Amino acid sequence: MATDFHVFDTTLRDGAQREGVSYSVADKLAVARLLDEIGVGYIEGGWPGALPKDTEFFARARTELKLRNAVLVAFGATRKAGVRVEDDPQVRALLDAETPVVCLVAKSDVRHVSQALRTTLEENVAMVSDTVAHLVRHGRRVFLDCEHFFDGYKADPDYGVRVLEAAFAAGAEVGVLCDTNGGMLPMGVGRVVADVRARVGGRLGIHCQDDTGCAVANTLAAVEAGVTHVQGTANGYGERAGNADTFALIANLVTKMDLPVVPPGCLAELQRVSHAIAELANIAPDDHQPFVGASAFAHKAGLHASAIKVSPELYNHLEPAVVGNDMRILVTEMAGRASVELKGRELGVDLAGHADAIGRVVDQVKVLEADGWSFEAADASFELLLRAQLPDAPPALFELESYKTSVEHWGNGVVVSEATVKVHLPNGDGTAERVICTAEGNGPVNALDNALRQALVGRYPHLAGVSLADYKVRILGWKGGTGATTRVLIDTTDGVGEWTTVGVHANIVEASWHALVDALTYAVRHRSPVPAAHA
Numbered sequence: 001m002a003t004d005f006h007v008f009d010t011t012l013r014d015g016a017q018r019e020g021v022s023y024s025v026a027d028k029l030a031v032a033r034l035l036d037e038i039g040v041g042y043i044e045g046g047w048p049g050a051l052p053k054d055t056e057f058f059a060r061a062r063t064e065l066k067l068r069n070a071v072l073v074a075f076g077a078t079r080k081a082g083v084r085v086e087d088d089p090q091v092r093a094l095l096d097a098e099t100p101v102v103c104l105v106a107k108s109d110v111r112h113v114s115q116a117l118r119t120t121l122e123e124n125v126a127m128v129s130d131t132v133a134h135l136v137r138h139g140r141r142v143f144l145d146c147e148h149f150f151d152g153y154k155a156d157p158d159y160g161v162r163v164l165e166a167a168f169a170a171g172a173e174v175g176v177l178c179d180t181n182g183g184m185l186p187m188g189v190g191r192v193v194a195d196v197r198a199r200v201g202g203r204l205g206i207h208c209q210d211d212t213g214c215a216v217a218n219t220l221a222a223v224e225a226g227v228t229h230v231q232g233t234a235n236g237y238g239e240r241a242g243n244a245d246t247f248a249l250i251a252n253l254v255t256k257m258d259l260p261v262v263p264p265g266c267l268a269e270l271q272r273v274s275h276a277i278a279e280l281a282n283i284a285p286d287d288h289q290p291f292v293g294a295s296a297f298a299h300k301a302g303l304h305a306s307a308i309k310v311s312p313e314l315y316n317h318l319e320p321a322v323v324g325n326d327m328r329i330l331v332t333e334m335a336g337r338a339s340v341e342l343k344g345r346e347l348g349v350d351l352a353g354h355a356d357a358i359g360r361v362v363d364q365v366k367v368l369e370a371d372g373w374s375f376e377a378a379d380a381s382f383e384l385l386l387r388a389q390l391p392d393a394p395p396a397l398f399e400l401e402s403y404k405t406s407v408e409h410w411g412n413g414v415v416v417s418e419a420t421v422k423v424h425l426p427n428g429d430g431t432a433e434r435v436i437c438t439a440e441g442n443g444p445v446n447a448l449d450n451a452l453r454q455a456l457v458g459r460y461p462h463l464a465g466v467s468l469a470d471y472k473v474r475i476l477g478w479k480g481g482t483g484a485t486t487r488v489l490i491d492t493t494d495g496v497g498e499w500t501t502v503g504v505h506a507n508i509v510e511a512s513w514h515a516l517v518d519a520l521t522y523a524v525r526h527r528s529p530v531p532a533a534h535a
């Protein structure tokens with residue numbers, strides 16, 4: 001591992017500045033543990049003294065947080081203008097947090113000194129020197145975030161350098177150049193970092209906001225120009241458009257720049273930790289996030305699949321497992337024969353010697369997708385469709401005679417749904433058993449599900465342990481000028497696994513029926529009876 005390189009994560013400080021995020025102290029402790037698992041070197045936990053929750057976090061961290069890889073960092077500002085550092089309560093709170101490292105934010109742009117701090121350039125430099133020296137005297141390692149460094153460098157480069165020199169002279173270990181307003185591009189970042197390196201001797205770091213969509217690229221440009229400390233946040237959470245994504249930074253540094261910045265084994269935890277932190281932040285994971293998103297290695301285009309069939313490297317920039325992710329093949333209207341073949345492999349369906357069946361599936365999917373079907377998110381329906389084309393395809397579970405649903409609104413405001421299904425279950429000897437079941441539900445689809453399940457459960461007892469986990473409806477627009485087409489996706493679970501099926505029709509109940517039939521058929525054919533522990 002590159003021990004002279006710092007990966008500094010500020011999910012719990014800058015990441016918490018994202019609109020809509022509000023961690024409890026317990027959440028913050030959990031996020032810190034997760035960040036430690038991916039091997040970051042430093043975890044900035046928050047601003048003690050400014051936010052009571054952060055003060056409590058540091059107090060609890062002392063006994064509850066056992067970090068294996070990371071060092072905990074408290075964040076705060078330099079002393080106030082005109083106040084002795086010993087008398088500044090905010091600086092006192094930084095010492096009280098008892099972290100080995102303190103990261104101070106300081107002004108390094110002359111306009112911010114005069115307009116925001118409303119003090120002199122000399123006093124701001126003194127605020128930096130005094131605060132750094134005070135913390136170092138009290139045994140802290142100190143990093144200095146130079147706010148608005150790049151914007152300030154355009155206005156007055158000498159002043160930024162003066163702030164950095166004062167910090168290093170007072171004992172700061174790292175001077176972090178911050179693109180606080182996030183307006184930089186990689187070329188500019190590289191130029192400024194190289195210039196500053198030529199003028200100042202200490203270790204430099206980089207902190208990039210993502211307002212131009214270049215936070216990760218800007219950070220890597222800074223590394224190329226010589227910084228050895230990078231700041232990021234989990235999934236890029238942060239103020240406004242966010243920060244450089246810690247996961248993309250680590251993955252790029254290790255796999256593209258050959259800098260082993262995390263301990264062995266940590267890289268493969270990136271996807272898991274990314275999703276776990278999204279859960280704690282209460283933000284749906286971004287499927288399209290580089291490296292760790294569910295779609296980061298998902299291939300839809302038929303031409304891609306045909307090359308991947310020869311070698312996955314041809315259309316993947318990285319072996320997905322390196323970052324804990326998986327490759328997936330999507331079968332849609334854009335699929336060709338190779339897509340179906342690879343998807344078959346992924347689903348464990350042997351298609352060797354079945355070129356005709358593959359061709360029929362490609363054609364069928366194109367026609368169905370033109371009618372609004374979508375198998376991208378409905379692997380279980382696709383698997384049934386695929387297997388139905390093979391010579392040993394099993395017969396349908398039942399033949400439908402009819403179904404009927406009703407919704408009754410009683411005078412007292414109660415709404416009741418009822419469904420009746422009439423089906424014929426084959427006996428295997430050419431005869432069939434006619435079964436009629438009626439059930440109630442909280443809506444017509446729920447009633448239909450209950451009635452169909454009742455009709456089948458005598459024959460397939462493990463359907464009793466199967467239930468609907470989610471139900472999504474999408475209206476696909478007007479078709480033929482007569483009505484909307486409805487696509488229904490149903491997630492079903494047996495308590496062990498989950499599978500998704502799809503149905504499409506102008507009538508929402510009929511669309512749901514298709515998805516329900518697939519859901520139960522898949523359960524019967526491809527889910528083993530649930531073990532007692534899960535029943």
Ligand SMILES: CC(=O)SCCNC(=O)CCNC(=O)[C@H](O)C(C)(C)COP(=O)(O)OP(=O)(O)OC[C@H]1O[C@@H](n2cnc3c(N)ncnc32)[C@H](O)[C@@H]1OP(=O)(O)O
Pocket residue numbers: 014047049050051077078079080081105106107116117118127147180239
């Ligand atoms: C770029 C960044 O993201 S840095 C991190 C920013 N994070 C936050 O602001 C979140 C937490 N912040 C807070 O809880 C509050 O803003 C506090 C507790 C820090 C301060 O609250 P208040 O005392 O009410 O002041 P307010 O927020 O209005 O203004 C900030 C004060 O800090 C001063 N200040 C700003 N930057 C610095 C600095 N680097 N060093 C010293 N003082 C500073 C300002 O001049 C202003 O002083 P004033 O009150 O004498 O005018």
Ligand SMILES: CC(=O)C(=O)O
Pocket residue numbers: 014105145146147148178179180181207209
């Ligand atoms: C310190 C910080 O968060 C910034 O300058 O953006």
